[in-house]
Structure formats: structure tokens, C-alpha cells
Amino acid sequence: MAQSRQVTVVTLRQDEPVRFAAEELKKYLERMDQLQVTVGPAPNRAADISLGLFEDFGLPAPSVRDPTFDDRLHVDVQGLRGVIAGSNPRSVLFAVYRLLEQAGCRWVRPRADGEHIPHCDTSALRVSLDEAPSYRYRGICIEGAVSYQNMLDNVEWAPKVGFNSYFLEFLVPYTFFDRWYRHLNNPTKQPEPVSIEQVVEFRRGIEREIARRGLIYHAMGHGWTCEPLGIPGLAWEPGDWEVRPEVKHLLAEINGQRALFHGVPLNTNLCYSNPEARRLVVDYAVRHVEDNPGIGVLHVWLADGANNHCECADCQRYLPSDLYVRLLNEMDAAFTARGIPTKIAFIAYLDLLWAPREERLVNPERFVLLFAPISRSYSRPYETDLSGVTLPEYQRNRLRFPANIRENLAYLAEWQKVFPGDAFTYEYYFMWDCYLDPGYYEAAKVLIEDVKRLRQVGLNGIISDQSQRSFFPTGFGMWVLARTLWDERSDFDTLARDYFAAAFGAEGEAAREYLARLSAAFDPPYLRGERTRAGNRNVDTDSHVWILDPAGQEGADEQAAERLRTIPELIDGFLPTIEANLAAPDLCHARSWEVLRYHADIARGLALAFQRRAEGRQDQARALWEEVARYVQRAEDALQPVLDVFEFIGTLGSRFR
DSSP states (O other), rough: OOOOEEEEEESSSSHHHHHHHHHHHHHHHHSSSSEEEEEEEEEOOOOSEEEGGGGGGGGOOOOSOOTTTOOOOOEEETEEEEEEEEHHHHHHHHHHHHHHHHHEEEESSSSSGGOOOOHHHHHHHHOEEEESSSSSSEEEEEOSSSOOHHHHHHHHHHHGGOOOEEEEEBSSSSSHHHHHHHTTOOSSSSSOOHHHHHHHHHHHHHHHHHHTTOOOOOOHHHHTTTTTTTTOOOOSSSOOOOHHHHHHTOOOOEEEESSSSHHHOGGGOOTSHHHHHHHHHHHHHHHHHHTTTTTTTEEEESSSSOOOOOOHHHHSOOHHHHHHHHEEEEEEHHHHHTTOOOOEEEEOOOOGGGGOOOOOOOGGGGGEEEEOOTTTOSSSEEEEEEEOOOOOOOOOOOOHHHOOHHHHHHHHHHHHHHHSSOOOEEEEEETTTTGGGGSSOOOHHHHHHHHHGGGGGGGGGEEEEEOOOOOSSHHHHHHHHHHHHHOOOOOOHHHHHHHHHHHHGGHHHHHHHHHHHHHHHHHHHHHTTOSSSOOOOEETTTOOOOOOOOHHHHHOOOHHHHHHHHHHHHHHHHHHHHHHHTTSSSHHHHHHHHHHHHHHHHHHHHHHHHHHHHHTTTHHHHHHHHHHHHHHHTHHHHHTTBBBBBHHHHHHGGOOO
């Protein structure tokens, strides 16, 4: 047996992300080659590879606008000697992963079975990089149903592919864990309820892992309209919550009543023209950021849901966005007085799509605009020509929202006239829409075009609001999102060849072609209901789910039926290839083929169910869907890390009601 070579890795900084980066380098180098890697701080150590910031090596100052938020890396490693540097501690970790990527490492999904780590002679490694990501905001936000382990797995995976931010919604992200541990939408599993206190501990553990990697921590979002009143914002479901008499007058007045909107605290707005209501929120925000100094970006949004704004005489005098900006200015003033540097993200979303007429942000450097086009379609990418778009006047509590991406972007353009500062978008590719493209391929073509056009519409990145288990049948869409946010020049076909080779091995290109054909045959625009409905969407404010017009739900469409009829034969033709690779020697490849085998059964069932639906045979379609649902529920233990059964059944089941 060959003797292991000795390699010394030295950290010139003791920031936790730099030390973590060194340990990651050690872990993967030792897996790749016969090496014994020693890691330690600089004093009295001769280094083979040194890790630190640009200034530690006398490198020219990195050309970044804000070293806290902007990443730049420098790698110069020849053989196993050289320098790995970053513009901030997080960027040192990115530099390590980029070095390893150049050596052939790939992380196609979270967990050990998603890692393709080659065995190679690392002494031949020659890597010279000096690069910065194309976009500042590259992140993932918690959604769906999750276990604590799911979250740890995702935070571990995110920086490996270039994400720099993680967002935990709400003061306590209880609903996302509750869905999993109670096994909602899966009656075959026994509920394992968790308490609010347990979820608080989960949140703290996740925050530690975010900090360990130096990721930018985004926090809160909805909840500001109930938590300061002592009413928990835990979920979108109604409940029997007590509203104390001394705060009831601060709730929005709707139809002459001040009460929780449909019984849901998260969906309940306040009377924002009332200075007392705004002061309560501001004071709560000050306490929250002082108690949680690790927050990099504090999201301050109003209530979720739509058509729920206050109708009192004072509020009626203003657009919701005018009163919102007034609240934000008061929060900024309070932060400034206390020396709090935390950035505040404000949102253009639902009623707040209509930009303010009167108010303006006094200190724009404090703020970043979050554009959240939740009602858009994913059948077409961002468009840069907005000529001819006419936006409707704001009508309090009688709104419908556009599915057309041009109209959504026209609302953004109106906001940018009054706020020319930093902005990014909040997208929902992997929340619900991914289940409407069962091959996970057609939608990725739209996604990459979205990212490539962000700069043209004045946006500086994406936070993806999504299920944390969006890797079924592959993580290709997530890969495209991460890699194109890192490099907007990325080519779709090049990314696809790279990803499928890493995920599936020698027959990766065959897997790619199969899923591309499958994705097109499912006809995602049909599954979205877009050929048979009007151009607007509405929101079910009780369930927080966007719903189609009734015509779209009926679903008869002979063109779609014809495409769907081809799917069983397509699957049958590829099954021998899947089964021949189930015993692949590489763990990552074997798991990819195993997931694809489960997917083949599910895709066949879905194709038959949607075919009957497209033929107008709704009762048969519903019965076939229920068979698919039962199969997925029984298979959940095998698929849990890659498929969110809660969201899968909730989204697709709505098409067969």
C-alpha cells in the first residue's frame, strides 16, 4: 500500500468560516487521493496551502462594492502548493469549493449520496482562478415540509454550489417542521408532533450552521403584524387566537370589523395609519435585531394573503405602500439611533405591488427591494420590453393579480422609479411549479433565462422560496439556478451535460435526453392550466395557495392528451437503462438511478391521470391520481430527502378536485 503524502493547510485567519473551509479542503482532498492533511493556524507552521483574505497575501484589494455582501475569490494552487483567498471569510469557503470543483468534485444534491468525488492524483492539480459571482443575492428560503436533518443537509449543500444566503421565515418557522413531523398529506405515517420550543431549538441549530459557513442570514418576513401584539405567527391555518382588548383597535378594519383576517394572524394587517400600531412594530424590530445580531438582512413585510388591508377612513386616504414606507422610515430612524447596521428588505408583493404615490425612503442605503411576483407563470421568462403594458388602478380589497410576467415586471418598474437602490427577486420555481413539470427540465430553460435577464430589469439576484426537497427526479433545476447566479454567462446545454454526467455517470446523457423528452410530453403549460383560463390569478387567502380560474381546473385539452399518451411508451423504453444502472459502483450514481426508478412509476401514473383529465374524464382522472398519491405516500421513507410529499400531493391533488 502506497504511503500517504503529507500536506499542511494553514489558516491565516481564525474566523470560523475560514477554519471550516480548511477542514472541508482536508476532508475532500483525503477522499480524492492518498493524502494526510494537517490543518492549523499560521504561527510556526510551514504551509503547503494557505487560506486567508486578500490582504493576508498582499493581493490587490478585491473590486467589490460591499465586502460584507459581495464575494470575490482568488485561487492559485499548483500541485498541492499555493494560496486560497477570499474578499470575506465566506468567500474563502467558496474558493475551496471552486478549487475542488475544478478537480472534478460535484454536489448534485444534499447528503453524502449526492456527492460525486473522483479518485485522482491531486499532485497534478493546477488551478488559477480570480472571479466574482455575477449576482449579490444567491439564496434559499425555507418552505414546504422539513425535518431538522433536511435543513442541516441543505445548509451544508448550499455553499458548495455557490449559494451565499439562507432565509428562515417567521420568528419561529414552526409550520414547516410541523407539516413534516405530523406527516400531513401522508396518512400511512404516524404523527410525531413537535413543540414550538423544539422548533426554536431547531432554528438555533440551523443558525449556528449558517454562521459556521459565513452565509448571509435572512430572517423574519411575515409576522410583524401579529408577533408585536403578542399573537404568534406560526402558520397560515386559522385558529382560535386571543386578541387582547388593548390591541384590538390596532387591527385592520374590514367590513366594519377589527378582527383576525379569516382567523389567521399571519394574514392579518394592522391599521397602519395609526402611529401606535407602527410604533409597536418598530419597537419590536429593535428588540429583535439587538437580541439576534447574526441577522444580515431583516425582512420586514406586511401580512400575507390579499385583499385584507384596513378600510378605516384614515387608511383609505393612502395606498398601502405609502403607509408601509412610513413604517420603514420610522424603523430606519430607530435603528440609526441605536447604532444598528442591519439591512432591511422591503417587499413588492400583492397589494404592495402598487408603488407609493407620496412617501419615499429617507435613507435608501439601509434598504433593499424584494420583488415577489408570486402570481406569475413559469411558462415564459422575464421580458425586458414592457412597452404597451397598462397597469390597473389600485382598488382596495378588490384586487386580482397578473399571471403575465410583463405586467408583473411593470409593477417593479414603477417601484424602481421611486427607489433606485439595490433590489433582488423572490422566486417560487420549486415551491409548487416544479410538480407541474414532472421531468424538472422544461422549467429549467425558463429559469436560466430569468437569471440571465436579471441585470437588465434592475435586479441583483434571487432568493428561492421553495421546498427544501426539490431534487426529484434530479436537482438539475437547483443546479442551473445556483450556477447561473454565480456566472450569468453559463450555457444551458453545458450545465446539463456536466450535471447529468456527475449525477448518473457514463449514461448521464441518456438520462438527460429521457427527462427532456418526458418533461416536454407532460406539457407543463397544460398542467399549469394556462391554455384554458384567463390572464389573472386569485389567491385562496385561507390556504396561501394560488388558484386557477374554474375553466383551467376542468382541464379538457386534446393537444395535451395526445402528448400525454406517449409517456408510458417513453418510460418503458428507458426502464432497461435505469435498471441496468441501479447497482452502479459510485454511490451518487446508484442513488440517482434509484430515484429515477421510483420516478418512472410515479410519472407513468401521473401521465395516465392527466391524460384522462385532458380527455375530459375527470372521475377516472381522480381515481388514477389517488393511486399515484397512495404510491408516493408508501414510498416516502425512500424518497424523503429528495421529494416533499406534502407539497407534491397538495399541488397536484388540487388539479383533480
